[in-house]
Amino acid sequence: MGGIGAVVFDIGNVLIEWQPERFYDDVVGRAARIAMFDAVDLHGMNDRVDRGEDFAAVVREVAADNPDHAAAIMLWHDRWIEMAAPVIDRSVRLLRALRRRGVPCFALSNFGIRTFEIAEREYPFLEEFDRRYVSGHMGVTKPDPAIYAMVEADCGIAPGALLFADDRQENIDAAVARGWRGHLFDGCDGFAARLVAEGLLEEGDAG
Numbered sequence: 001m002g003g004i005g006a007v008v009f010d011i012g013n014v015l016i017e018w019q020p021e022r023f024y025d026d027v028v029g030r031a032a033r034i035a036m037f038d039a040v041d042l043h044g045m046n047d048r049v050d051r052g053e054d055f056a057a058v059v060r061e062v063a064a065d066n067p068d069h070a071a072a073i074m075l076w077h078d079r080w081i082e083m084a085a086p087v088i089d090r091s092v093r094l095l096r097a098l099r100r101r102g103v104p105c106f107a108l109s110n111f112g113i114r115t116f117e118i119a120e121r122e123y124p125f126l127e128e129f130d131r132r133y134v135s136g137h138m139g140v141t142k143p144d145p146a147i148y149a150m151v152e153a154d155c156g157i158a159p160g161a162l163l164f165a166d167d168r169q170e171n172i173d174a175a176v177a178r179g180w181r182g183h184l185f186d187g188c189d190g191f192a193a194r195l196v197a198e199g200l201l202e203e204g205d206a207g
Helices: 020-028 030-039 042-050 055-065 067-078 089-100 113-122 145-155 169-177 188-197
Strands: 006-009 105-109 131-134 162-166 181-184
Touching: 006 089, 020 030, 020 042, 020 067, 030 067, 042 055, 042 067, 055 067, 055 113, 089 105, 089 188, 105 145, 131 145, 145 162, 145 169, 162 169, 162 188, 169 181, 181 188
Parallel strands: 006 105, 006 162, 105 131, 162 181
Antiparallel strands: none
């Protein structure tokens, strides 16, 4: 197998923590959060946004359909940035270390159009990628094989030269099935070690 042509980063839980349950535990309490998440498919709601539907319209629709939880559901829109926090600082340092060494870095993330705009304002490092693949603009989400095919067609890099870091096994599996190299992200130590093992960074770059 040849060298790595680009490192592809997921964003949620790789570069920015994404923990809606933690947010709601803090705001409404764990018991109320569990009841709401059992009653309402909030992650399914978010999936619609990630596939390109209008952020505000989708959240308002789900809130209207679930009046017992409407006020809390609207927090998904009104305080979204508090769910997408904090930054995983060491991952950002690894991204920047790769770019200093001339390694192309792409983002491939399930993200809504509007929510990505909000995140960009809060987290300027999101503008530092060589290429960004945002599901809301693409109309398809991971782990659908089509999204990986779209990346390949756009960047022109052979699948075997793409190293993809994601926190969800099903997303890694779908990429590996197309010939990509995968890294299941479960912390910065393992990811840094993988980047060193692939010859992309030196030990001193990966701290």
